[in-house]
Amino acid sequence: MAGGKLSPRQKMINLMYLVFIAMLAMNMSKEVLSAFGLMNEKLTVANEKAAEKNKIAYETLAQKAAEQEKQYGEAKEKTDKLKVAASELYAYIGDLKSRMTGDLEDKKAYETMDKSKFLDELFFKGGKVTKEGKEFVAKIDAFRNDAMAALEGTEVADIIATRFSTDKVTNKDGKKIDWLKYNYEGFPLIASLTKLTQIQADIKATESDALSALLQGELQSAVSMTKYEAMVVFDKGAYYPGEKLSGKVILGKKDPNLTAEKVIINGEEIASEKIQAGQVILDGPAGNVGDKELLGEFKFKEADSTVTIPIKGSYAVIPRPNEALVSADKMNVVYRGLANPLTISIPGVPSNKVAASAPGLKRTSGDKYTMYPGKGSEVNIVVTGTPAGADKAVRSVKKFRIKDIPPAVGMVRGQYDMVKMPKSSVGNVSVAAGLPDFLFDLKLNVSSFKIKVPGQVAIPVSGTRMTARAKQALTKARRNDVITIFDIQASVSGSNYKIKKVLPVNIEITN
Template sequence: MAGGKQSPRQRMVNLMYLVFIAMLAMNMSKEVLSAFGLMKEKLSDSNTRATDKNKAAYEALALKASEQEKQYGEAKEKTDSLRVMADDFFNYIEELKTKMTAELEDKTAYESMDKSGFLDQYFFKNGKITNEANEFVGKVNDFREKSLEILGERELATVVAARFNTDDVTNKEGIKQDWLKYNYEGFPLIASLTKLTQIQSDIKTTESDALSALLEKELSAAVSMTNYDAMVVFDKNAYYPGESLSGKIVLGKNDPNLTAEKVVINGKDWPQDKIKAGQVLLDGPAGSVGDKSLTGSFFFKENDSLVEIPIKGGYSVIPKPNEAVISADKMNVVYRGLSNPITISMPGVPSNKVSASAAGLRRIKGDSYMMTPGSGNEVSINVTGDLAGSKITSRKKFRIKDIPPAVGMVRGQYGTVPMPKASLGNISVAAGLPDFLFDLKLNVSSFKVKVPGQVAVPCSGTRMSARAKQAIQKARRGDVVTIFDIKASVSGSSYKIKKVLPVSVEITN
């Protein structure tokens, strides 16, 4: 290898040395080509597994979106768009790789793929960038930009931008070089195939990362404490002074994107327009007075079945107040011999949970009672209410009074009634209670008639007797005839009025 005149032997040794170095270089090149081939195979296998994994993730997301469109619909729409772009770009590269190996009999003979002729002509024909090259770079740029648009302002966007960056590259000599030429001009065929397979791997990885990133928001929201409400649940609807509170405070998830597939309440399918995101609207009549139960189920679609969540609760319907409760303490009176209507209720307690007892008291319906007092001057009514298992008692005292004195009446009038003498003998004597609270009908059984200057004449029933009429004939104009000692009883009852005031008739002619 040194200068100067060399012997034939020395020249032979030098030639053999050069051949040896060339053989070493050839062997090293084959090892590198084989390494690229093995890397390509590993990337291809990885891409196949990633395709299957991404497919399962797309299907799972589609199922979730069909179950809860509001929660997963947006993520599905974006990933579907990305999937179409990814498949288009991946298949484009696969077609390009097929063209590159079309003339090779053995697609795995990597050691023979040491030429760069195909891409040098396909991308850089006659030293110029071809339309095919521009299409390839455009595909890379288009996939990058659309992926960034779908991902939005996420950390992953920076990673994706770097994966598919086609900016000029500064080589090791510090010279800027076109991205396409830097990566594909003059490279062995197997190296370019491996690089293209790496781009396919980046596509699959971007799909997988996007699926995770787009679902991350929903998954974070699903476990976020901001979606929970504190709800106070008492064991009963109302409490009285001195009672102990009984209940609990629970955390309930309020998810505005979670809508039930269907809801059943008290055996009835709830209308779809009442099933809202994160809630179910209750409406309709509360029902009659009393305790009501509220049972049923939520049904949520999960995979191929419906998950049932039981509903259990209740409420009480109490009488609606329509007036103030005002009582005159001195007027708590019931009358002997009469059926006295009484309303008995307890605020906050339905009438079917209220019971009352007293001598002569009977229930008519709901909170309506009837009191028929007996002997004595007082009667006490005891009331018991049941409020969610708690007993409340109350007692009220009433005075018992006799029916007040009635008044004698003729022609519907009382006091002194002017009348002709001829008409007096034909009248009917009655008794009434003009200012009494009860509208009572009184039956007269007897009375007496006193004409001035004549002896008082007793009469039976309500009409004048013959003897009474004879006495009336002796009356003169201006005389006042008195009808007194009237005996009367309450119609429909054996109770007799203790006193009936007399009625007088002034003779007019």
């Protein structure tokens, strides 16, 4: 503009014009620097207010967790972890900001904070990121990961991922630039200072979002209709033929995190382990025949006071059985050769007034019986008893199937079917038998077996271990030979019952 064939006057005018533009640029630069400074001040004040607000929210959550630990305990645990991580990163950035302005006499002389030297030397050297720069990025990454873990499953987790992302940034030319360089290399001191204050603001916002999300989640869960279940409440606990039903169906809240401080029923305080999921477990005696009442109260702690909810209900105890109840502890099958446990009772009739009879049936105590079935495939159990006030006895017949104990399997080293082992180990094994899938946990005693080595005659063995003759035959086995242990004779420990069949076990020689 000041060159070419221009007149001296025109050259002077052009030069003055350039100086004027430069002065405008300098003024604009100072205005921008001041704007950054004012923004930094506002962010700092906002961070202080956010810290106070978050402090109150933390205290509120702590109080709720103390009152209802099951409902708010998990949320408090998550926010406590987030609070520690947030405090560490916030303090680290605060220390970095103090170092950046440590040499400045006037911390508000923003127009003089136009140099980028401090962070350029701290974070970058020779075109590469320094150890301090990597530490800065690592601390942001660590906080992001901790915060996302605490808020996993919430919408806030996605916001945090974006808010604290340190991925490479695409510049206006479409090139991928390192996040640290893109944001902090060559920037005026006040601009970088404001960016750091913004990160602190993001930290406080994340704490606030976490507290709101977790508390809102618990509140939504508490009022969700999934917490309710339909309960049928009759005016009476029992009805006779011809009577009309009277009662109601109501929605009741069943919250596993809601437990009362104290529950009293009929003058007695209920044990704490029976107060659970917004309900009380009743397992006391029903009492004698007649109408009964349940009177009491729930006591809940709410803030600094106690809320009392009355309990009122009734039921009837009636002796109107017409059939015996028989249950088989091992299904409706009894096994020959075993002591099969049975429970036999008649509602409304004491166990000592109930009589049960069948071949092999023996009472052990109260309503507990043991059945030792004999021959045949079925057995009938006849039960009789007379309820109090009844004119005649109740008689019931229940049929059970009789089965033999299923085939057992031969075992070595606790394994069955095909077992692989070195030739040198086979002579030392102990042969056993077992019933891996049987309902009863039985111990079987092996009395004898036979062993067949390829190319050798089968050798009978008494007991559970190899004899000298069996070991001699084993010396002729080769690698990959399959040795078969069969014709295993076994019986149930503690009885004379002999297992009808025991499947063979094979041993493959590995070397």
